[in-house]
Structure formats: structure tokens, C-alpha cells
Amino acid sequence: MSQQLDFTVGALLDDVAARFPDHEALVYVERGLRYSYREFNERCREVAKGLLALGIKKGDHLSIWAYNVPEWVVLQFATAKIGAVLVTVNTNYKSAELEYILKQSDSNTLFLVQSFKDTDYVATLNEVVPELAASTPGALKSAKLPFLKNVVFLGEGERPGMLGFEKLVQLGKTVPDAALAEVEASLDKHDVINMQYTSGTTGFPKGVMLTHFNVVNNGFNIGECMRFTEKDRLCIPVPFFHCFGCVLGVMACVTHGSTMVPVEVFDPLKVLTAIEQERCTAVHGVPTMFIAELEHPEFSRFDLSSLRTGIMAGSNCPIEVMRRVIRDMHASEITIAYGQTESSPVITQTRTDDPIELKVATVGRVLPNVELKIVDIETGAALPPGKQGELCTRGYLVMKGYYKMPDETAKAIDAEGWLHTGDLAVMDENGYCKITGRIKNMIIRGGENIYPREIEEFLYTHPKISDVQVYGVPDRKWGEQVMAAVVLKKGVELDEEEVREFCRGKIANYKIPRYVRFVESYPMTASGKIQKFKLREMAIRELQLAGEGA
Template sequence: MAQQLEFTMGGLLDHVAERYPANDALVYPERGLRYSYREFNGVCRQVAKGLLRLGIKKGDNVAIWAYNVPEWVVLMFASAKIGAILVTVNTAYKSAELEYLLNQSDSTTLFMVKSWKDTDYVATLTDVVPELPVTKPGELNNPKLPFLKTVVFIGEETPAGMLNFNQIMEMGKEVSDAELAAAEATVDKHDTIQMQYTSGTTGFPKGVMLTSHNLVNNGFFIGECMKFTEKDRLCIPVPFFHCFGSVLAVLASVTHGTAMVPVEIFDPLKVLQTIAAERCTAVHGVPTMFIAELEHPDFAKYDLSSLRTGIMAGSVCPIEVMKRCVKDMNLTEITSVYGQTESSPGITQTRTEDSVELRVSTVGRALPGAEVKITDIETGATLPPGKQGELCARGYMVMKGYYKMPEETAKVIDADGWLHTGDLAVMDENGYCKITGRIKQMIIRGGENIYPKEIEEYLYTHPKISDVQIYGVPDRKYGEQVMAAVIVKKGEAMTEDEVREYCRGKIANYKIPKYVKFVEGYPMTASGKIQKFKLREMAIKELQLEEGEGA
């Protein structure tokens, strides 16, 4: 069994700051910000004290809604130091999703930036909590969100009703080292420390409860598979709110004393500039990000010779893209990771010494300390190599469960502790796995997991819609796109734009159907179940999409 780390997340940072005090920890070239591990730990301690002064206690849920700003990483460790639970909010969320998450998570505090892309966060939150601008900071009282009391703004010009992140830093000065040490002493490595929301087949997102032990070790072993050391420098263009950012990037780095060089909002040119300027040795991304970097008109202007490794994950890695990354970006040791939020997230990973063929045709073998098996969907029996079945995983990385959803937890974690992923896979005799399909009807668009049920539940609220089925169709750029087959109520007429317009501002843009088809009925099984795979096949034919376009 691989040797696991025994630190809490807060304790890990203390240890690394002691071991590599002068090493770069967090670097934002555009901001002129460069924290050494000693400085970074000092800032995290200061914010942890500020959280205590704010009245945040161990076990309180604290949400963050922001792109890759420095405060995100600081808050991740500051909250962990005092045992508060960081609830990560998808940057693409709109009002209905935000309200659901804040309510379901019982978050007492929300940290947020002003906006992201086309979404004005302040207006969106005010839509959910109209009384915010006329309420004294820290005294929110909304019957729909009974737990939410405080909103903290990250940035200049704090909106009415909110505190500013800098005030939390100042408040930290009123708390002694002894008080912080006392709070830290109560935190156990098996306490929930982060809650990430993943959509479910029930249609409503579920809060995945992850512990320090889950996250620190997953980050550590993922870093080990890339052969990270204190000399590595990782460019991070993937979002922190996903495990890809917070675990595969941040914790893979911190467990090895590696420098983190984030890109705040993905832009292929900024990634190239950052790698060249900071001599990054590693870079992460989903396939669409690597394609955008490789195809940028200024690609050849940047010296990427410092690169060595990184992770391409989030959806199927096209062979040609992986080969171009190796050849043109110098990523000779790039790896791929497979997993899901419920497993912190990594389950399998290719290794730096694996052949390019293995790295593109499989998702690797079990991470150290993880067990993987393929089981028969009907009987649950373990299958031999070469047979397709459901991929199940067990080990230190399996979540505690879904927040306040014991029945849903029991559906995915069996009595023996095996996590049932819902993914179909084949394992070879060396333990290398290929993902061959999905039992669940999940759509993966550009690395974002989309659960049809969630969009269906929302569209059912449209007064003209009688029934709707959401499914994925192949797309060369994103892997898959969302398609809706809509049955309109008798006597009503509807356009494709009406369907999309109804979603705008209410659900994340990436979930809005690209294709809408109006139908009279659906293909059914003899027992009356809708056959989504047939809807998909029909769409591929009608829209002249190729199954090989990345599906």
C-alpha cells in the first residue's frame, strides 16, 4: 500500500512552508504578485484569523463564487485551517442554480467577485436576495436562505451590504496566534473540508463532502505520477472550483513544494505568455484548451522548451492533440487522469513513462492507494480483463457522502465501500482502463459534466412544454453538445429560440441546448422507457454529425 500523508490541509501548508520557505508558492505575473511558501502561509493564517473574528466556526459552510483570483487559493487553505468547509460555486452559475446551492449547502457566508464573462454576480445575487443592498453587512436575513448572513466582496469598490476581503485580513490582526492554534487543534484529517457540487440523475446538484485525507492524498499521488518536485512550476488555466483546479493543480503542487502560476480566466495567449515568462515545467487543461493554444496564430512566438508534464483530462483525449502536445509543446511526459468529484477526483492516471499510445488509448491505471475493478452491470460480479462493465473504485479518495442526501449516497457507495462510477470501462491485464461509455446519461461538453435531468427539470417549468428529453450529440470542438427533443402542449406553438431564451440567465450557458427539435413522441422500449440512444442516433443522421466527431 502506498504511503499516505497524514496532514490536515492546513497542517500540510505549515509543513511545506517550513520545508521550502523561500520557494515560489503562488505567482500572478500580471498582478505583480509573488508569494513564497512562507509568505503564502502567512497570508492564509491571517485570513484564517479573520474568519474566526467574523464568527466562522469549525463545520460552518463558506461558499466561494469566483474565477481564479489569488483570494480563492488563500481561502481554500485559510478555511481549512479552522475546519470551516469551503463550498465551491461554478463560475457559470446563474440565479436559479446559485439559490439552490446556497440553500442546499446551508452556507453562512459567500465570498464573491464582481462578475465573470457575461454574468454580473452582484446583480445575480441581488436577484436572489433583493434586500442585500439595504442590509447591514453580516446581518442578512432571508427566509429562502436562512443560513446566509454575510457576503464578502473580492475586489475594489465594495457593493452595499457586503464586507470586503481586505477587511477580513484586517480583522485577523485582532486574533492571537494562540487562538488560531486552538482552532487548528480541533481539526481532524477526516473532517469534511470541502464541498463540491455535482449534478445528479435526480436532476438536482449534490454536495460532495470531501475530507483533508481525501484531497491531500489525491493531490499528492497525482503529483507523484507527474514526478513533481519543489523545482516544478505549474501553469493553471483550469478553474479552481473544479477538482481539476483545486486538487489536480493546487494540491498536486502544494504537496510537492511546486510553484503555482494561475491564469485567472482561460485565454490561450495568456497561457502561452505565462508558460514562457515563468518557465513553467507543467500545464493542465481539457483538450479544447490545448487545441486553442496549439492553434493560436502567435503560438510559434513563445518559448515552451521549459515544459515537461501536465494533465490533459475532462473529456476523451484525441490522439492527434496528445501527439501535437508532445511534439510542439515539449510535453513529453504529459499524463491523463480519470475520475469524478466523488473520488476527490482521481481514480486512474497514466504515468510519465507510459508510451504515447497508452496515454491516448487509456486513462491509465489505479492511482497509488486506490483499488479499481470492473463489474458486471446485471450481477455485480467482478469481470476478468478485456470484459466491459462498470468501473468501481475504493480507497482513501472516496467521498464521505452527499450532503444531507443519505439515500443518494447509498446508491453510489456500496456496503463494502466501493464507489460505483456509472461509467462503462474495460481493463487490460496490466490494469490499464479504457472508458467505453456511460451507464448514466451524462453529457461531457468541453470538460463540463452536464446531467440531462437537471436541464429537463428546469424546462418542465415552461408553460408551453409538455415533455422534454435532453441528450448529447457529437461535436468536434467540445466533444459533445446539448440537444433537446421537445413535445409542445396541445394548441401551443414554440420556436427553438424560445426554448433557449427561457434558459438564459437561469441556467449556465454551457447547459443551454445548442440543438432543439420539436417532436410528437419518443422512441420507447417495450416497458415504456424512453430510448435516448435512439434519439441520439436520429440526431446524428439528421444533423449529419459524425459519431467520431469526439463523442
């Protein structure tokens, strides 16, 4: 058993800043911004006092809608120092989704940037809250969002009805240090301080409530699996609004006094530049990010020899990509992590010295101080190694619950405290787990249970196939049919019949894809998870299967 940390998020930063005051905490290559841990802690304290001056209290909900700007990381700690709950809003959301999150979360404050990709955030917010432009900053009265009082703009210049971020910092100068200390002393490590909305693969997004204890300890154990110390420097190109950024990235660093080197918006060239310039020892990403870096035309001109480790997560990694990350990026100790937001988020992780076979075939073994079991889907009985069932976990990492959704919480966490992930898995005798599919993704064709992952693994062996996603589509006769969306390797051709011919005699006939379509890419969540439900919806439209039942 490794140690457990009893800090709140704010106290953790105080502790690290006292131990490594002059060590670099946060570096933004493009901005030329560098904070030592002492400076970073001071900045977080200034903003925390600004929030107090604004009237924010312990337990209040504050939303942030922004890509990886410096204010994001500062707010992660500033809000935690006063016990406010930071609600992270997906950067890809549009007006209806923004309205849903702000309303469902009861947020009284929203922090936002001007825009992201094709969305003007300020215009979008004004559409949702038409009263904003004419209101006095801090005194917003919205008909649709009665809780929302403050909007704080992250960026240069003024915006109607909004308070500028630097004005907030100025407000904090009126608050004595003793007032902040008093609030910090009143906090409990089991208080909720973070709320993330699950990538609604089914139904409406649910607000996952995470505590200081959840994220501090998960971050610590993630860092331990990578053997982080204060000498490590992590390039973080994954979004902060998702656990991959704010826990596997930020908390894994801060718990070890390591240096954070964020990339504001993913761009393979910027990642390679940051790694080289800052001599990063670690980098995070989903497989598609690593592929984009490796395939960048200028890849070979970068010196990545400082790299050692990092995390690849979000979806399974083809072995060829893993080989290149280890060989060409020098990340010989790269790790694979698996989990979900509800487990804050990592449940299992490979270790730095695991062989490559375990890094591509499994998602590692359970983190320290965490319990894991595989259970029979029908009976709930624990299964022995080698048997497929649902992966369940218990321990410090399990969320407090879904915000204002007690029934959904009860479905996810049973009476004995086990979180049911909804993922199908097999564990070997050494505790290494292989994720074999989602219970919900299971295809039932003529009474036969078909696990898409099994067919995907088989189709990966085809020399012309780069990537494949298998899912069920409705069928009047069989209930469901198997469909495969295939990404081909560059410069090759393949047709539907060749794919089916490749399967014949090698996998059961009922598993052979009835439909095959060739695609350039897949619809994804911002955290890099492929959205099979969208592939299914597209197929139903294209193949006109809407009247086929299921």
C-alpha cells in the same frame, strides 16, 4: 504502496512552508503577485484569523463564487485551517442555481467577485437576496436563505451590505495566534473541508463532501504520477471551483512544494505567456484548451521548452492533438487522468513514461493505495481483464457522501465501501483502463445495447471529422435511435448520407447513426465535460421528437 499523508490541509501548508520557506508558492503573472511559501502561509493564517473574528466556526459552510483570483487559493487553505467547509460555486451559474446551492449547502457566508463573463454576480445576488443592500455587513437576514449572514466582496471598493476582503484581514489582527493554533489542533484529517456540487447531468446537483484526507492524499498521488518536486512550476488555467483546479492543480503542487501559476480566466494567449515567462514545467487543461493553445496564430513565437508534464482530462484526446502537445509544446511526459468529484477526484492516471498509445487509448492505471475493479452491471460480480462492466473504486479517495442526501449516498457507495462510478470500462492485463461509456448514456435500440463510445471511436477515423459525440434520441418504433453531432475539420464539407455510407459494412447496421447534425461546438460544463443530455434535448426540439416515447 506509496506513503499516505496524515496532514490536515492547514498542517500540510505549515509543513511545506517550514521546509521550503523561500520557495515560490503562488505567482500571478498579470498582477505581478509573488508569494513565497512562508508569505503564502502567513497570508492564509491572517485570513483564517479574520474568519474566526467574523464568528466562523469549525464545520460552518462558506461558499465562494469567483474565477481564479488569488483570494480563492488563500481561502482554500484559510478555511481548512479553521475546519470550515469551502463550498465551491460554478462560475457559470445564474440566479436559480446560486440560490439552490446556497440553500442546499446551508452556507452562512458567501465570497464573490463583481462579475464573470456575461453575469454580474453582485446584481444576481441582490436579485436572490433583496435584503442585502440595506443590511449591515455580518448581520444579513434573508427570507429565502435563513442561514446566510455574511457576504464578503473580493475586489476593489465597497458594495452595500458586504464586507471587503481586506477589512476581513484587518478584523483578524484582533485574534491572537494562540486562538488559531487551538482551533487547528482540534481538527481531524477525516473532517469534511470541501463541498463541490456535481455537474448535475441528471437531476439536481449534489453536494459532494470531501475531507482533508481525501484531497491531500489525492493531490499527493497525482503529483507523484507527474514526478513533481519543489522545482516544478505548474500553469493552472482550469477553474479552481472544480477538482481539476483545486486538487489536480493546487493540492498536487502544495504537497510537493511546487509553484502554482494560475490563469484567472482561460485564454490561450495568457496560458502561453505564463508558461514562457515563468518557465513552467507543467500545464493542465481539457483537450479543447490544448487545441486552442496549439491553434493560436501566435503559438510559434512562444518558447515552451521548459514544459515537461501536466494533465489532460475531461474528455478523451484525439491522437493528433496528443502528438502535437508532446512535440510542439515539449510536454513529452504529459499524463491523462480520470475520475469524478465523488473520488476527490482522480482514480486512474497514466505515468510520465507511458507510450503515447496508452495516453490516447486509456485513462491509465489506478493510483497508489487505491482499489479498482470492473463489475458486471447485472450481477455485480468482478470481471476479468478484457470484459466491459462498471468501474468501481475503494480507498482513501472515496467521498464522505452527498450532503443531506443519504439515499443518493447509499446508491453511490455500497455496503463494502465501493464507489460505483456509473462509468463503463474495460481493464487490460496490465491494469490500464479504457472508459467505454456511461451506463446512463447507453442507447437501447430495439433491445440492442449500444455504447456511444464505440461508434465515436469509429467515426474519429473519418478523415474529415475533427470531433464527434454520439447519443440516443427517442423513437416510437425502436425505443431509441442513434444520433451523432459532428464537428468537421476546417475547410471541409460532409453531408449526413456520406457519414452513414462511411459506416455501412464496417459497423452493425443498428449502430449507424439515424440522425447526423453538424455543429461548431458542444455544450460543456465549466470543467470541460461535454453535456450529452443537452445535445439530446436540443435534438428532441429540433427534430420534434417529443412525442416519440423515451
